[in-house]
Structures are given as structure tokens and as C-alpha cells.
Amino acid sequence: MIRMIPNKVNTSKYFAFMYNIALFQGIKKEDLNEFFAKMQIEQYHKGEIQQFNPKQHSKLYIVFKGTFKLTNTNVDGDEIVLSLFSAGDAVTPLYFSPYFDVSAGFIEDTILFHFKENDVQRFVKNNHQFSMNNIKFLANSVQNLMITNTVLQLKTAKERVGWFLAHGKINNNSELPVSKNIIASFLGITPESFSRALSSLKNDGVTINNKIIQLDNGDELCKYCDRVTGSNCSLFRTEPCAHY
Amino acid sequence: MIRMIPNKVNTSKYFAFMYNIALFQGIKKEDLNEFFAKMQIEQYHKGEIQQFNPKQHSKLYIVFKGTFKLTNTNVDGDEIVLSLFSAGDAVTPLYFSPYFDVSAGFIEDTILFHFKENDVQRFVKNNHQFSMNNIKFLANSVQNLMITNTVLQLKTAKERVGWFLAHGKINNNSELPVSKNIIASFLGITPESFSRALSSLKNDGVTINNKIIQLDNGDELCKYCDRVTGSNCSLFRTEPCAHY
DNA sequence: ACTAAACCTTGATATAAATCAAATATATTA
DNA sequence: TAATATATTTGATTTATATCAAGGTTTAGT
Numbered sequence: 343m344i345r346m347i348p349n350k351v352n353t354s355k356y357f358a359f360m361y362n363i364a365l366f367q368g369i370k371k372e373d374l375n376e377f378f379a380k381m382q383i384e385q386y387h388k389g390e391i392q393q394f395n396p397k398q399h400s401k402l403y404i405v406f407k408g409t410f411k412l413t414n415t416n417v418d419g420d421e422i423v424l425s426l427f428s429a430g431d432a433v434t435p436l437y438f439s440p441y442f443d444v445s446a447g448f449i450e451d452t453i454l455f456h457f458k459e460n461d462v463q464r465f466v467k468n469n470h471q472f473s474m475n476n477i478k479f480l481a482n483s484v485q486n487l488m489i490t491n492t493v494l495q496l497k498t499a500k501e502r503v504g505w506f507l508a509h510g511k512i513n514n515n516s517e518l519p520v521s522k523n524i525i526a527s528f529l530g531i532t533p534e535s536f537s538r539a540l541s542s543l544k545n546d547g548v549t550i551n552n553k554i555i556q557l558d559n560g561d562e563l564c565k566y567c568d569r570v571t572g573s574n575c576s577l578f579r580t581e582p583c584a585h586y
Numbered sequence: 587m588i589r590m591i592p593n594k595v596n597t598s599k600y601f602a603f604m605y606n607i608a609l610f611q612g613i614k615k616e617d618l619n620e621f622f623a624k625m626q627i628e629q630y631h632k633g634e635i636q637q638f639n640p641k642q643h644s645k646l647y648i649v650f651k652g653t654f655k656l657t658n659t660n661v662d663g664d665e666i667v668l669s670l671f672s673a674g675d676a677v678t679p680l681y682f683s684p685y686f687d688v689s690a691g692f693i694e695d696t697i698l699f700h701f702k703e704n705d706v707q708r709f710v711k712n713n714h715q716f717s718m719n720n721i722k723f724l725a726n727s728v729q730n731l732m733i734t735n736t737v738l739q740l741k742t743a744k745e746r747v748g749w750f751l752a753h754g755k756i757n758n759n760s761e762l763p764v765s766k767n768i769i770a771s772f773l774g775i776t777p778e779s780f781s782r783a784l785s786s787l788k789n790d791g792v793t794i795n796n797k798i799i800q801l802d803n804g805d806e807l808c809k810y811c812d813r814v815t816g817s818n819c820s821l822f823r824t825e826p827c828a829h830y
Numbered sequence: 831a832c833t834a835a836a837c838c839t840t841g842a843t844a845t846a847a848a849t850c851a852a853a854t855a856t857a858t859t860a
Numbered sequence: 861t862a863a864t865a866t867a868t869t870t871g872a873t874t875t876a877t878a879t880c881a882a883g884g885t886t887t888a889g890t
Contacts, residue, residue: 414732414736420740422735422736422739422740424732424735424736434725436725437721437722437725437726437728437729438725438729439729439814439817440817441813441814441816441817442729442732442733442813442814443813444732466717466718466721467714467718470711470717473710473714473717473718473721474710474711474717476721477681477710477717477720477721477724478681480721480724480725480727480728481678481680481681481682481724482681483724483728484681484724484727484728484731485681485682485683485686487728487731487732487735488658488668488686488688488731489686490735491666491668491731491734491735491738492658492666492668494735494738494739494774495666495738495774496664496666498876498877499876499877521836521837521838522837522838523836523837523838530738530739531877531878532877532878532879533837533838533839534838534839534840534877534878534879535876535877535878536838537838537839537840538839538840538877540839541839541840552886569685569686569687570683570685570686572685573683573684573685585685742846742847743846743847765866765867765868766867766868767866767867767868775847775848776847776848776849777867777868777869778847778848778849778868778869778870779846779847779848780868781868781869781870782847782869782870784869785869785870
């Protein structure tokens with residue numbers, strides 16, 4: 343990991359990016375600028391793994407560029423992917439227990455902005471909107487994890503893959519965000535099952551070429567979609583929708 | 587569901603209970619009393635099901651008495667248990683998406699205290715400690731859900747049951763909090779598999795009699811324990827501990 | 831552009847847990 | 861307390877997916 347100090351050119355670029363992050367919406371620019379002045383930049387290389395030991399990592403991170411997976415390793419050494427992060431996402435190991443040992447595994451070269459615990463705490467304390475945004479952010483994480491939970495308990499391998507693809511499609515990612523084996527691990531299945539699920543979906547009109555998802559009709563994934571994700575879909579509550 | 591207005595005797599009992607809830611720690615009693623004055627009491631009977639439609643239920647609930655399960659039903663009609671709540675727990679459907687359709691299923695006669703959205707929002711806005719407590723509460727939920735997630739992806743049926751029992755043991759519940767089939771659903775397995783897992787655990791020295799968990803040695807469940815839960819265990823980092 | 835490594839697919843087989851079915855135990859209600 | 865409903869256990873069978881194994885493809889680095 344390399345720490346950098348932003349130069350002037352970068353600063354304006356970085357700040358412009360940060361103004362659009364959900365966590366910072368509705369806050370006066372002068373307050374944000376004061377807070378952003380404290381941010382540090384960390385650069386990670388593909389393949390690096392960073393323990394989220396809260397002693398060193400009681401922080402707030404924003405992903406500026408790149409992709410990483412949040413993982414947890416069990417006693418047997420098996421790794422599971424808890425979630426995936428890319429540009430614009432926020433992570434708050436700030437609030438994790440010191441005994442919760444998750445790691446960040448960098449899938450691409452990645453640039454993170456980070457804030458130290460004290461600075462975040464102070465900003466939460468002094469800025470009501472920021473504290474509200476934190477609440478919204480965390481509540482949203484709770485909801486997403488509950489949905490993931492449902493998917494993991496309920497679905498067959500094919501349904502899980504279908505759900506993942508539907509999710510991506512609705513959020514306008516017609517491209518797989520990471521390699522198939524990482525998605526498989528996130529969905530709690532093996533790469534082999536993932537591959538077989540995809541070949542079964544191919545018969546239903548869902549093709550993946552070079553990580554690009556293509557649909558024959560456009561509604562092939564509707565049956566796999568959850569209601570919260572679906573509410574952002576252009577087909578929501580129209581005839582093909584599962585929640586019609 | 588029955589709505590009640592607390593009478594004077596109840597009020598002092600209820601308030602005393604509420605002062606101990608994590609969400610209200612570190613807040614001046616006068617501020618709490620003002621907030622608590624707005625609380626309503628809802629009484630539910632065993633077997634009742636209540637949709638958490640956020641239009642009607644944009645609220646904060648505290649469980650005073652009883653037990654309920656938060657459930658989600660899929661397209662096939664299968665029900666999965668997302669989490670279990672009992673006295674002292676808090677639920678904040680306040681922050682759920684209107685499209686996230688979870689229900690509360692009451693397992694015993696239950697008394698909930700509830701606060702309306704506007705009152706909560708105002709208190710969050712005016713009381714910094716309360717907003718911090720909300721952040722902590724939600725962050726803790728995030729962490730617990732991530733742990734549940736790991737358990738659901740990683741463990742065999744026996745390991746899941748072992749984890750659940752270890753969890754209960756460490757939190758001093760040597761009694762199963764709900765019936766076995768509800769726990770099975772929470773763990774994402776069938777009642778049959780749950781039963782077989784228990785009979786396998788019996789060979790390892792874990793017996794369940796009338797919902798009471800008994801351990802021959804006391805360390806039989808250590809191998810199933812996660813690190814965060816384990817950090818509250820008297821055996822943490824001693825020889826039998828999985829995280830030694 | 832070449833080579834090595836990482837990733838993906840396909841097939842054969844094994845296996846854990848679901849399903850189906852029936853019996854037993856426990857809890858609830860009249 | 862009996863009658864009924866609900867929950868739990870146990871056994872037999874099926875099934876989805878993991879595992880094992882090998883071949884093919886893509887990616888990354890020199």
C-alpha cells in the first residue's frame with residue numbers, strides 16, 4: 343500500500359468526486375471542504391490483501407477507483423466474499439468489533455480515500471446532516487445484507503446467479519463486475535456450479551460474452567429479482583415483473 | 587393488535603426498563619422522559635402476523651416482553667426467518683425501503699413500545715448522543731448480519747446448529763429461545779436436518795432436554811463459535827477456544 | 831508474441847441435506 | 861382430562877450441488 347498526499351490538480355478532481363457520494367449529500371460545501379482536507383489517499387495493487395484490524399483501521403473509506411472484495415476466512419481456511427466494492431462505495435470498518443476479522447482483497451489496482459476515526463467522530467458530532475447520512479447508509483447496508491441473506495437461504499444455484507445478474511442489469515451494469523469465481527464465492531456456490539447455472543440460463547435467453555450480459559428479450563431475469571432492487575427497474579410492476 | 591395508553595403505575599415500570607436499552611444510553615433523563623412520553627404500547631397475540639409495510643410502520647420498536655421473528659416470504663411462499671427478537675431488542679423498520687416486505691410473526695404474546703417516525707427523526711436531530719447510539723446500533727446490526735451470512739455460507743447443518751447453540755450459551759441463554767423449527771428456518775435448514783444435527787451433537791456431549799442445553803464438559807461448542815461472539819466468552823483465548 | 835499462470839468449462843462421481851412418509855411426543859383447547 | 865393440533869423424530873429415497881479430474885480458454889508479464 344502506498345500513501346499519497348493529493349496535489350492541487352488532484353484535489354479539485356477528488357473533491358468533485360466526493361461531492362457526489364451519498365454520505366456527503368445535503369452538507370454545505372464549506373463544511374465538506376474542511377472535512378475533506380483531512381482525507382488521505384491510499385493506493386493498493388491488484389492481489390494485495392489488507393486486514394481490517396480495527397486497531398489500525400478504525401476509519402471511513404471511500405472507493406475512488408478500482409474494486410475490492412470484503413472477505414472473511416473460516417477455521418478451515420475457506421474464504422467467503424461478504425461484499426464487493428467499487429468506485430463510489432463506502433466502507434466503515436470504523437464501526438466493526440475489534441474481533442471481527444474481515445479483510446479487503448484488491449481485485450484491481452485501487453485508490454481509496456480514508457478518514458481517521460477521530461475526524462469522522464467529530465464530523466458526526468458537529469454536523470447533523472452527516473450523522474443522518476451515516477444512519478441512512480448503515481440502514482441501507484442492513485437492508486442489503488438481509489436481502490443477501492434471503493437469497494443465500496432460499497435460492498438454488500441458478501436462482502442465485504439469476505438474482506445477481508438481475509441486480510446488475512437493473513443497476514445498469516451489463517458487465518460482470520468481477521471474475522466469475524469471485525461472484526460464485528459471494529453467492530455461496532462453487533465456480534463449477536456457477537458455470538453450470540450460466541449454461542442453463544443460456545437456454546432461457548441469457549448469454550454472457552466476455553463478461554457482457556446479453557438478454558434475448560430483456561425480461562428473462564425478471565423472475566429472479568427481489569422487490570427492493572426491482573423497485574428501481576423500468577419494468578417494475580409491468581407484466582413481466584415478478585412483483586406485478 | 588391492541589393499542590394501549592400506559593397508566594401511571596405502568597409508566598414508571600416501562601421507563602425503568604427503557605433506561606437500560608442500549609439505544610438510550612448516555613442521554614440525559616429529562617431528554618429521555620420527554621421522548622418516552624410519546625411512546626405507544628402495542629400488544630400482540632401469539633400467532634399474529636404483522637406486515638412491516640413502511641407506510642404504516644415507519645417506526646422504532648422496542649420489545650418489552652415476548653418474542654417474535656422477522657420473516658421474509660419468497661415467491662414460492664417459503665418463509666425464511668431473518669432474525670429473532672426478544673425483550674430489550676430494538677427494530678427499526680423506520681429505515682427500510684417501502685418495497686422491502688418483511689413481516690413480524692409473533693411467537694408469544696408480545697408487548698412492543700413504539701415511536702413514530704417524526705418523533706424519532708426529531709430526537710435524532712436534536713440529540714447527538716441518540717444519533718450516535720443509532721449509528722452504533724445499526725453498525726452492530728450490519729456486523730451481526732455479516733456474521734450470519736458467513737455462517738449460512740460456510741457451515742454444514744451440524745456446524746450451523748453448533749454455532750447457534752454456542753451463541754446462546756455465551757449470551758447466557760442455556761434455553762432455546764424459540765421452537766426448533768423456527769431456529770432451523772433461521773439457520774436455513776429443515777427441521778429434520780436440525781433434529782439430526784442435534785442427535786449427532788449428542789454424541790459429542792451436547793444434550794437438549796426440554797429446550798435446556800446441557801454440556802458434559804462445557805467446551806463442546808467452542809469449535810463452532812465465531813470470533814466476535816467468542817470475545818464475550820469466559821473461555822475466550824484459553825486452550826479449548828477456537829480462537830486460541 | 832510467447833509463456834506461465836489463472837480462470838473457466840465439462841464430465842463423472844460422491845455426498846449432505848432435502849423431501850416424503852409415518853410414528854411419536856408435546857402443547858393447546860374444550 | 862380428553863381431544864386435537866402442532867412439533868419433533870426417525871427412516872427411506874431423491875436430488876442438487878460439492879468434489880474430483882482433465883481439458884480448454886483467457887489474462888498477465890516478460
